[in-house]
Amino acid sequence: MGVEAPRLTRKTRAPPMPTRRDILRISGALAVLWLAGPLPPAQAQGRGRIRCEITENGEAASGTLTVEAGGREVASGDCASPVAVPAGQYAVTVQLDGALDRPEQRRQVTIQAGATETVRADFATAVLEVNITAGGRRAAAMATLFKNGARVGTLGSGVAAHVSAGTYDVVVRYRGVERRFAGVTLARGQRRTLSADF
Numbered sequence: 001m002g003v004e005a006p007r008l009t010r011k012t013r014a015p016p017m018p019t020r021r022d023i024l025r026i027s028g029a030l031a032v033l034w035l036a037g038p039l040p041p042a043q044a045q046g047r048g049r050i051r052c053e054i055t056e057n058g059e060a061a062s063g064t065l066t067v068e069a070g071g072r073e074v075a076s077g078d079c080a081s082p083v084a085v086p087a088g089q090y091a092v093t094v095q096l097d098g099a100l101d102r103p104e105q106r107r108q109v110t111i112q113a114g115a116t117e118t119v120r121a122d123f124a125t126a127v128l129e130v131n132i133t134a135g136g137r138r139a140a141a142m143a144t145l146f147k148n149g150a151r152v153g154t155l156g157s158g159v160a161a162h163v164s165a166g167t168y169d170v171v172v173r174y175r176g177v178e179r180r181f182a183g184v185t186l187a188r189g190q191r192r193t194l195s196a197d198f
Contacts, residue, residue, distance in 0.1 A: 048111035050075070051082035052094050055122045056162075057189045062097045065119065087113040094121040100145070100153040100161045124165040126186035132157035132172055134198045141174040143196075165190070172196040 054063040067075040067083060068091045075083040079094070088111060095104040105121040130143040138157060145152040145161075146169040155161045165188045170181040179196040186192055 046087055046113050047084050048087055048113055049082040049084050049116040050090070050092060050109065050111065050119065051116060052079040052092070052119045052121065054079055054094060054096060054120075056096060056125055058122065061123070063121075064095050064097070066093045066095075067091075068093070082116060085111055087111050092119050094119055096121075096123045096125075098162055099123070099125055100155065100163045101147070103164045124188040125162050126165050126189065127160050127191040128155075128163055128168075128170075128184075128186060129160040129191075129193045130155060130157060130170060130172060131193060131195045132174060132198075133195070134174060136197070139174055139198060141172060141196075141198075143170055143172045143194075145170055160191075170194060174198045 050065065050067055052063065052065045054061045063079050065077060065079060065083070066073055067085055069085075069088060074090070075085050077083045090109050090111060092107045092109055093104050094107070095102060103123050103125075105123070107119050107121075109117050109119060111117055128145070132139045132141040132143065134141075141157055142154045143157070144154045145163065147166060152163065152168065153161075163186065165186050167183055167185045170184050172179040172181075174196075175198070177198055179198070181194055181196075184192070184194065
C-alpha cells in the first residue's frame with residue numbers, strides 16, 4: 001500500500017477587529033446624520049405640514065390643534081410646532097389655552113405635498129372675577145358659571161378667570177345659601193367683578 005500524502009488544510013482568518021480610528025469615524029458619521037434631523041417637507045414625498053396661529057383679542061396667544069380625517073384623529077400638537085400629515089383634506093380644531101370654557105374653532109384645510117398650511121384663529125375673551133364674603137370677610141366659597149343652560153366651570157373667590165365673551169349665569173353657594181346673577185354679559189376685552197355677600 002502506498003503512503004497517502006498529507007492533506008493541506010486552509011486556515012480561516014478571523015475578520016480584523018475595528019480600530020479606535022474606525023470607531024471614531026463611524027461615530028462621527030452617525031452624529032452628522034443625527035444633527036441633520038428629519039427630511040424637510042419638500043423631501044418627504046406625499047406629506048405636508050399644518051401649523052396654527054392663535055390670538056386672543058388680537059394679541060398673540062398659545063393653543064393646541066387636533067387634525068382629523070374621516071372623523072378619526074391623525075395628528076395633534078401645540079401651535080408652536082407644525083405637525084406633518086399626508087397630503088389630503090382635513091378638519092382642524094384649534095383650542096385656546098388658559099380659558100375656563102376651553103373655546104375652540106374648527107377649520108377645513110387641504111394639504112399639498114411639500115407645503116405648509118397655516119390655520120389662524122382669534123378668540124374674543126373677557127375676564128370675570130367673583131368676590132365672595134360672609135359678614136364682610138372673605139369666604140371660602142365657589143362660583144359656578146353657566147352658558148345657555150350648560151355648566152361651563154367653577155372659580156374660587158377672588159380668582160380671575162378668562163372666559164369667552166358672551167352672556168353667563170353665575171351661581172354662588174356658601175353653606176347652603178345661594179346667590180344668583182342672571183344674564184351677566186361680558187364684552188370682548190372686558191374685565192368685570194361681581195360681589196356676593198352672605
